[in-house]
Amino acid sequence: MKRRQAIKQLAITTGGILTLPAWARAWSAQTLPAVENPLLDRNILNAVIGAIIPESPELPGAVSLGVPGFVERILADCYTKEVSDNVKTGLRFADSVARRKHQKSFLDISQQEQQAILVQFEKGDDYAVKDFYRVVKQLTIQGYNNSEFVQTKFLEYEMAPGFYHGCVPVNQ
């Protein structure tokens, strides 16, 4: 577990995957639906992020906290083209899996169905598909944890605490 996390961290800090995804090569253009709507990728990305950390009546999820914008920005500015291209391909793959399984776009299936597809990606053994989901999930968590809401309401963030106590009971 620790080793896996360490490798994950390493992969993230070195900019993600280093090799071309095998399935991207194996897949031809006709097996993937053509992207007519340039917003399709973005809509699917939002749906994936929303499925990872959903909204609930009591607590905002990743989408309403603006995480998709953060994920897009990091992918565009901080990661290599290989990584962001793999995410794009992964989003189209998620859509095509939904169409085969449910005869509907990824956008039109239920959140439970979306999550089932993503978990299947995570547990599968296709490295590129796993890496697509790993990158999006990791960035979603980072963006969510980094949001003002989560930082201030749940993670004890204070810019200037004005103190440091080295030894206090956990329950205090």
Add this chain to the structure above:
Amino acid sequence: MSSLKKRKYDVIVIGSGISGGWAAKEFCEKGLKTLVLERGRDVKHVTDYPTAMKNPWDFPHGGQVPLAIKEQNPVISKHYLYTEASKHWAVPDAVHPFVEEKPFTWVRGYHVGGRSLMWARQTQRWSEFDFEGPARDGFSVDWPIRYADIAPWYSHVERFAGISGNKDGIPQLPDGEFLPAFEMSCLEQHFQKSIASRYTDRQLIQGRCAHVTDPQPVHQEQGRAQCQNRNLCVRGCPLGGYFSSNASTLPWAAKTGNMTLRPDSIVHSIIYDEKKGQAKGVRVVDAYTNEMVEYYAKVVFVNAGAFNTNLILLNSTSSRFPNGIGNDSGLLGKYIIWHNYRGRISAKYDQLLDMRTKGKNPNHSYIPRFRNVHRQETDFLRGYAVGFGGGRGFDADTSGIGEALKNNLLHPPLDEWNVSGWMMGEVIPRENNHVRLHESLKDPNGMPQLVISTEWSENEDKMVADFMEQLTEMLTGAGFKDVQARDSHANPGNDIHEMGGARMGNDPKTSVLNKWNQLHACKNVFVTDGACMTSGSTQNPSLTYMAITARAANYAVEELKKRNL
């Protein structure tokens, strides 16, 4: 161009970092008209700290630097200081290129305040063991000063800068003028007790650091407030909670009306007056127009940062000094040193789980050097100090998806205690570790490029191995688990403690500076930054630069009064 009269001062200080700021303060307080030259842009306290008040969610990339900027800066972007919150302090690779004859990570701060805005704020005094080291162990040359010469100046700078710490009574790490120390964590206290019960030669203490934990009138007069534990020091502190030139010495000097601060002024060379046999001023290149202007003064203090100080001295040629001013010995640029931070260790502790820390700790604890202090006892020379810190973070389970994942993220359990330690080892000065001017390559301002040629030696390798062995034993013996020691093999320079090249000594044949930091061969030029260091010891060097600078500046004032300069 300004008139000749406007270009005449009593003193010129080259550089506005930690040591230059101190020179400016001491001279201006004594009524001397002082010109402070800074090669980079101006940075005003408070208003020019653009990221100081940003929250984590205010950074568009969550703290990461975009790839395109990193690719433009392959050298500096590898350094830990290069984040979205602090990269504006770093010098872009293209601005001041240099030649890495052997790998060297040169971390610079070209702006008013220099690296006093970027430093780690650790301020440990040297002891007699450090000043006696080279003579006792037969390396470098004997220091021309002893602890007694500098002790009152440590006190002088500590009172003004504001140093927090405990009086620990440790001979190899003398006590100073301290403000209250930060607290130690439960775990540091546990490790402290464990070490005390098992070793007679080692202690874990709270580090001494340049944070105002209890502002005294002298700090209030500087406009500085109590440290508020923001831990955002590297962005610049609007409160002046830690010491920097910008918050402390420079505004103090400015208030006297005696300081002229000139940013964007790259010193080309020191002008030598062949008839009078002394320096008469400096040539300055405008950073943007490359126009050259001369400034004149009775005394020149060179505080450009160790390597740039070497560069300026080497570039200051005349018929008297064809190889650089004050370089009769031919040693200028040689015996470069730095600190050995290669040894790293991390560990976990799974007891004391009913306790935690709260708030933020801008400091860490410290193990003073324990190897070879009283006598030579290992197969390597000298020794290392250790920085040590840690705490309990949140550790969310991120394996799931959906509401379960969300709940885990919002209610993360506290992790075990995680600690890390790092060595700070003395690097032995060796002649072949040197800097020199490149014969032909110039930087964009027409200055010769600096060639840096330094490498690790067997003594450092052995010291890293000893650190890994000793700290593993100390942590394991204290009940830590998952103890993992490693050698980072980081480049020299990654420590940002480069020193030497113009070492102090008694003999002009084997050193560049005398005991008052004057060039042996040109007494009105003083060097009081890292370039003056005869040996490096293990302590973070800034406090010693401050003390050496204040001492030399006050000597220069006396000599000026006596008309000896």
